[in-house]
Amino acid sequence: xxxxxxxxxxxxxxxxLPTESRERTFPDTNCVILDGKLVASLxxxxxxxxxxxxxxxxxxAILAGEDxxxxxxxxxxxxxxxxxxxxxxxxxxxxxxxSSDKLIETIEKLNADVSVSxxxxxxxxxxxxxxxxxxxRIKREKDVxxxxxxxxxxxxxxxxxxxxxxxxxxxxxxxxxxxxxxPAGKNMVVVGRSNIVGKPMALLGISADSxxxxxxxxxxxxxxICRNADILIAAVGKRALITKEFVKPGSVVxxxxxxxxxxxxxxxxxxxxxxxxxxxxxxVPGGVGPLTIAMLTMNTALAAWN
Amino acid sequence: xxxxxxxxxxxxxxxxLPTESRERTFPDTNCVILDGKLVASLxxxxxxxxxxxxxxxxxxAILAGEDxxxxxxxxxxxxxxxxxxxxxxxxxxxxxxxSSDKLIETIEKLNADVSVSxxxxxxxxxxxxxxxxxxxRIKREKDVxxxxxxxxxxxxxxxxxxxxxxxxxxxxxxxxxxxxxxPAGKNMVVVGRSNIVGKPMALLGISADSxxxxxxxxxxxxxxICRNADILIAAVGKRALITKEFVKPGSVVxxxxxxxxxxxxxxxxxxxxxxxxxxxxxxVPGGVGPLTIAMLTMNTALAAWN
Numbered sequence: 001x002x003x004x005x006x007x008x009x010x011x012x013x014x015x016x017l018p019t020e021s022r023e024r025t026f027p028d029t030n031c032v033i034l035d036g037k038l039v040a041s042l043x044x045x046x047x048x049x050x051x052x053x054x055x056x057x058x059x060x061a062i063l064a065g066e067d068x069x070x071x072x073x074x075x076x077x078x079x080x081x082x083x084x085x086x087x088x089x090x091x092x093x094x095x096x097x098x099s100s101d102k103l104i105e106t107i108e109k110l111n112a113d114v115s116v117s118x119x120x121x122x123x124x125x126x127x128x129x130x131x132x133x134x135x136x137r138i139k140r141e142k143d144v145x146x147x148x149x150x151x152x153x154x155x156x157x158x159x160x161x162x163x164x165x166x167x168x169x170x171x172x173x174x175x176x177x178x179x180x181x182x183p184a185g186k187n188m189v190v191v192g193r194s195n196i197v198g199k200p201m202a203l204l205g206i207s208a209d210s211x212x213x214x215x216x217x218x219x220x221x222x223x224x225i226c227r228n229a230d231i232l233i234a235a236v237g238k239r240a241l242i243t244k245e246f247v248k249p250g251s252v253v254x255x256x257x258x259x260x261x262x263x264x265x266x267x268x269x270x271x272x273x274x275x276x277x278x279x280x281x282x283x284v285p286g287g288v289g290p291l292t293i294a295m296l297t298m299n300t301a302l303a304a305w306n
Numbered sequence: 307x308x309x310x311x312x313x314x315x316x317x318x319x320x321x322x323l324p325t326e327s328r329e330r331t332f333p334d335t336n337c338v339i340l341d342g343k344l345v346a347s348l349x350x351x352x353x354x355x356x357x358x359x360x361x362x363x364x365x366x367a368i369l370a371g372e373d374x375x376x377x378x379x380x381x382x383x384x385x386x387x388x389x390x391x392x393x394x395x396x397x398x399x400x401x402x403x404x405s406s407d408k409l410i411e412t413i414e415k416l417n418a419d420v421s422v423s424x425x426x427x428x429x430x431x432x433x434x435x436x437x438x439x440x441x442x443r444i445k446r447e448k449d450v451x452x453x454x455x456x457x458x459x460x461x462x463x464x465x466x467x468x469x470x471x472x473x474x475x476x477x478x479x480x481x482x483x484x485x486x487x488x489p490a491g492k493n494m495v496v497v498g499r500s501n502i503v504g505k506p507m508a509l510l511g512i513s514a515d516s517x518x519x520x521x522x523x524x525x526x527x528x529x530x531i532c533r534n535a536d537i538l539i540a541a542v543g544k545r546a547l548i549t550k551e552f553v554k555p556g557s558v559v560x561x562x563x564x565x566x567x568x569x570x571x572x573x574x575x576x577x578x579x580x581x582x583x584x585x586x587x588x589x590v591p592g593g594v595g596p597l598t599i600a601m602l603t604m605n606t607a608l609a610a611w612n
Contacts, residue, residue, distance in 0.1 A: 132465065153459025156509075157438065157501045185524050187531075193512050195463045202508070202520075203462075206499050209524040211531060214508075218491050218515040225493075225517060 002207050003173045005160040007298065010306045011050050014177045015042035022179060032179070032280040034254070036171065036287040039178045040294035047084040047297050050305075057117045057304035058087035059144065059296075060110045064098040065126030074122050080293045086300060095126045103134050111139040117304035118144030120296070144299035146170070147196060155203050164299050169201035171291030172233065172254050173208070179280065181252055184209035187228050191215045191242070191269075192235035197256055201233055222246070234269035243271040253278045256288050308513050309479045311466040313604060316612045317356050320483045321348035328485060338485070338586040340560070342477065342593040345484045346600035353390040353603050356611075363423045363610035364393035365450065365602075366416045370404040371432030380428050386599045392606060401432045409440050417445040423610035424450030426602070450605040452476070453502060461509050470605050475507035477597030478539065478560050479514070485586065487558055490515035493534050497521045497548070497575075498541035503562055507539055528552070540575035549577040559584045562594050 004014060017038065024033050051057070059081055063074050074090055081088040091106060103125070110119045119142045125131050140150045146166035154163035165173075176183060188210035192198040198214060205212040215225050226232055226246035234242045235256035247253060257269030268284030275281050282288055310320060323344065330339050357363070365387055369380050380396055387394040397412055409431070416425045425448045431437050446456045452472035460469035471479075482489060494516035498504040504520060511518040521531050532538055532552035540548045541562035553559060563575030574590030581587050588594055 132463070149459030149463050149465065150456050151459065152462045153455030153457065156458045156462055156505055157455045159438065159455065185526050187526075199462055199509070199512070202512075203505070206505070206508075206520050206522075209522075211519065211521050211525040213517065213519040214512050215517050216512070216515075219517040220491050220493075 001173075001177060002158065002160045003165060003170065003204055004177070006163070006302055006306065009161065010302055012043075012046050012298065014174065015039050015046075017042075017178055026275045026281070026283075029275050031275040031278050034175055034179055034252075034280050034282045034287060036175055036282055036289065036291040039175055040171075040290035042178075043174070043291075043294040043298055044080070044084050047086065047301050051085055051301065055304050056085070056087055057300045058089070058115055059118045059120060059300045060113075060116045061088065061090045061120040061122060062093065062103065062106055062110075063090055063122045064093040064103060065095045067124065067126070070122045070124070074120075077120070077293055077296060080297055081300070084297055086297060098126050098129070100129050100134060103129065104137050107134070107137045111137075111142060116142065118142050118300035120145055142303055144296060144303055145196075146200065146299065152195070152200060152203075155200060155207075158207060160207075164302070165204070165295070166196050166200040167292045167295035167299065168197045168235075168256060168288060169204050170295045170299075171288060172201060172256070173204050174295070175254070175282070175288075175291060176231070176252070181231070181280070183231060185211075186230035187211050187213070188231045188233065189213045189215060189226050189229035190233045190235065191222070191226065192233075192237065192256070194235065197235040201235065205231075236269050238269060239267060240269070240271040242269055242274065244273045244277050247274050247277055249277045250279045252280045253282070254288065255282050255284050258284060258289060307479075307483060308464065308466045309471060309476065309510055310483070312469070312608055312612065315467060316608055318349075318352050318604065320480065321345050321352075323348075323484055332581045332587070332589075335581050337581040337584050340481055340485055340558075340586050340588040340593060342481055342588055342595065342597040345481050346477075346596035348484075349480070349597075349600040349604055350386070350390050353392065353607050357391055357607065361610050362391070362393055363606040364395070364421055365424045365426060365606045366419075366422045367394065367396045367426040367428060368399065368409065368412055368416075369396055369428050370399040370409060371401045373430065373432070376428045376430070383426070383599055383602060386603055387606070390603055392603060404432050404435070406435050406440060409435065410443050413440070413443045417443075417448060422448065424448050424606035426451055448609060450602060450609055451502075452506065452605065458501070458506060458509075461506060461513075464513060466513075470608070471510070471601070472502050472506040473598045473601040473605065474503050474541075474562060474594060475510050476601045476605075477594060478507060478562070479510050480601070481560070481588070481594075481597060482537070482558070487537070487586070489537060491517075492536035493517050493519070494537045494539065495519045495521060495532050495535035496539045496541065497528070497532065498539075498543065498562070500541065503541040507541065511537075542575050544575060545573060546575070546577040548575055548580060550579045550583050553580050553583055555583045556585045558586045559588070560594065561588045561590050564590060564595055
């Protein structure tokens with residue numbers, strides 16, 4: 001598997017799932033639960049195990065401003081790193097001090113710091129800063145989010161031994177592999193074309209021999225296009241947009257969306273009725289979310305080790 | 307038009323075609339001839355005109371080995387540059403002297419030479435050298451072929467003011483624009499997933515709001531998938547593979563293939579019968595081929611001017 005090359009070079013293996021996990025279905029359905037939380041925990045175990053006797057990976061997260069969701073994200077990332085014995089530090093920059101110059105200076109310092117394996121610049125940035133221009137200052141070799149043009153370009157040309165893959169689509173590929181779902185020769189439809197999910201997901205699908213379609217807000221006949229999918233990736237950012245009318249019976253559906261309603265209940269881009277016709281589906285929560293953090297941990301290990 | 311941003315910043319305009327050219331059809335059909343040669347000549351005129359009083363762009367082409375087709379290509383590129391008043395030189399390295407070290411040394415010298423705007427490393431390289439590793443040594447700012455991971459990555463993340471677009475897909479986008487064919491909301495199917503045509507073409511299609519499908523040798527039901535296309539890009543490298551069974555009536559077909567038969571006759575990936583059902587089609591020769599060279603000329607001008 002091409003996407004796994006760099007991980008493999010560092011000693012990681014595609015997690016093997018016990019049969020009962022592979023066959024667990026949503027209640028009253030034949031739809032297999034693609035348990036991202038489980039796969040994430042197995043990746044975490046490998047991080048811990050492979051870390052023995054190796055350089056301790058360290059993540060430096062830059063948190064500029066006071067966005068509450070960002071504070072939660074950065075906090076949970078730090079916890080995941082601690083759980084596997086990796087180091088992490090958070091550099092807090094209050095909005096009042098958060099200028100482009102200040103952020104670039106911070107990044108340059110972390111670029112030069114040999115104790116730092118990976119740098120994460122938490123988005124969104126406050127004060128209407130140019131996020132792309134500031135992100136671009138992160139050293140390619142420490143871009144564990146895989147957001148840099150240089151890493152996306154390495155993915156595009158198929159250099160899997162050097163690139164950092166964006167964590168969410170990387171996690172989706174691992175999940176499919178762990179459940180024995182081979183994308184080769186299948187129709188993969190990616191709904192959404194963001195730089196951090198849709199586009200790298202499409203490039204990963206192409207490299208795995210899928211016939212890949214990228215659909216988005218300007219797509220006509222979206223339900224019809226989605227119904228062509230053997231593997232449907234919903235990364236559209238609209239709650240429950242993908243209903244059963246969008247899904248071919250027996251297909252595999254991956255829900256990248258995370259939405260929180262007024263009661264704090266979390267759900268995704270995929271509606272509840274899809275489980276009655278898909279053959280496998282990621283739950284939300286417990287699907288792609290935990291995997292994204294696991295892949296960030298792994299990318300930081302790869303930055304430290306190879 | 308996003309893909310045109312860098313060209314626009316340098317003063318280039320999408321070529322305007324006279325009505326009679328836009329309406330010219332293949333004999334006995336209603337299928338418009340997408341005249342790449344004409345659009346290429348209008349791009350060349352702009353290179354000449356905009357070059358007045360500006361720094362003279364210069365291409366340095368490295369030709370390693372004695373491949374006859376490569377000699378022809380490099381020769382015709384040189385001629386196109388001379389025609390618009392741009393400089394070009396060819397550095398010949400015979401097979402007997404063509405080592406990785408020698409090529410990298412040559413590239414480093416050209417990277418540092420301020421008189422050289424663009425560097426072209428003609429492929430294939432002899433002596434089983436690592437083409438990707440050697441190409442990667444070209445300075446991003448002189449990569450007028452747009453082959454580097456760094457430039458492909460800028461395209462992927464949508465930074466159109468800095469990237470160099472790969473010449474063939476760049477030419478296809480210009481051709482569509484010159485004929486008033488807007489890809490937004492249309493289904494674009496790209497057959498072929500090479501780094502120099504298929505993948506950058508797909509990324510350009512996505513940025514132009516097409517719903518893009520990338521098909522390839524592992525695709526099942528290729529004719530059916532192609533028949534979904536409003537714009538079909540054939541970059542498959544097999545003579546006449548795309549027959550009328552692959553084409554939706556009224557669609558636009560772009561033929562990127564170039565094949566020469568035993569009698570020297572040139573034809574493409576698209577069979578002759580397609581013109582009876584497509585609404586527009588590029589001829590081979592005289593379609594995408596001349597445009598590719600025109601875009602190389604333009605990219606070298608962009609390297610010199612902005």
